[in-house]
Amino acid sequence: MxxxxxxxxxxxxxxxxxxxxxxxxxxxxxxxxxxxxxxxxxxxxxxxxxxxxxxxxxxxxxxxxxxxxxxxxxxxxxxxxxxxxxxxxxxxxxxxxxxxxxxxDEHIAIIADAERALGRPERALDLAKEVDTAKLAKGTQIELAIVAAGARRDLGQLDAAVVSLQGDDLKEGRRDPWSARLFYAYADNLVAVGRKEEALRWFLNAAEADENDETDAAERAADLTNESGEPTESHE
CATH class of the missing domain: 1.25.40 (Serine Threonine Protein Phosphatase 5, Tetratricopeptide repeat)
Structure with a gap:
């Protein structure tokens, strides 16, 4: 037929x-x-x-x-x-x-994230290690780092996930196209290791950098503030 x-x-x-x-x-x-x-x-x-x-x-x-x-x-x-x-x-x-x-390797971060979503964080990390990141666009480098940090969290490597996102791009005053997502991911990983005071600061940084409403950073910051009972710092 x-x-x-x-x-x-x-x-x-x-x-x-x-x-x-x-x-x-x-x-x-x-x-x-x-x-x-x-x-x-x-x-x-x-x-x-x-x-x-x-x-x-x-x-x-x-x-x-x-x-x-x-x-x-x-x-x-x-x-x-x-x-x-x-x-x-x-x-x-x-x-x-x-x-x-x-x-x-333009879509390597998405490929790695799909591997992670399918329950294969080790494969996501392998992809992040094997690719020549120097040849990737900066935005793709950051996205791949975020995915790799998530994969480390999946494997229970919480402190490694936090450390892996630290670097020159993780500075409060940066306003690159990827800053909001990087700040947010860093804050999210800080929550995972129980460093909530630092996480609140980075969620607020993410909210400030998030001009296109890509994240729910402001809501996450508010939730953490409510947990701690502290007033949210104004970032207008």
Whole structure:
């Protein structure tokens, strides 16, 4: 019996191929023009749905893969949507494929985090050790360090998790794109070792640095303050 063809999910009316960034369109030029535009539109649709309806986003990227499975961009999109939707094994499979196809470690932190989510913290740490971090973008270096610290916590290495995040980037005045997440992770690990006073300070630092509301640092700080009965320091 012939394999049933995957039905195309309906595209929102306002989707345009031109909404896809130039670099992505360039990569899709390996496909016939009509197919490139179809695949591109489904990638745009997935990008618009990933935060509000990850399951619908998944339908669009799965369809894109069915049409263009040899294009790294398409596999990357599927892997990232799967990761966002909590489908760890699928995310791992797709992003490993992208890593082989591109010979790039751009998504190594997400791959390691998926390993951790699947209950394999040792594998996450192995990935963090084997990759050449000097060749990674700074943001990826920080994300990988955060994942590795989490893996150490999973293994009961609480003090090592705290120490592993210390360094030049962990300074209260830093306002890099990754500062809020780094400060938050450090605070979270301080809580795990019972250093709650220091954790409160770093949650407050994270809240100050978190201009895009990526974390719940302010709420965590408030919770710690309520536990200790101390007033929360104003950071306006």
């Amino acid at each position: 012939a394999r049933e063809l995957l039905e195309a999910p309906e595209l929102p009316e306002d989707i345009e191929y031109s909404d896809l960034d130039e670099e992505a369109r360039r990569e899709l030029r390996t496909l016939p023009k009509g197919l490139a535009e179809t695949v591109g539109k489904h990638l745009v649709a997935a990008g618009g749905l990933i935060d509000t309806d990850p399951e619908a986003a998944l339908e669009h990227v799965k369809y894109a893969k069915a049409k263009a499975s040899r294009v790294p961009l398409v596999r990357e999109a599927l892997g990232l949507v799967c990761y966002h939707a909590g489908k760890w094994a699928e995310a791992l499979s797709e992003l490993r494929a992208v890593r082989r196809m591109t010979r790039s």
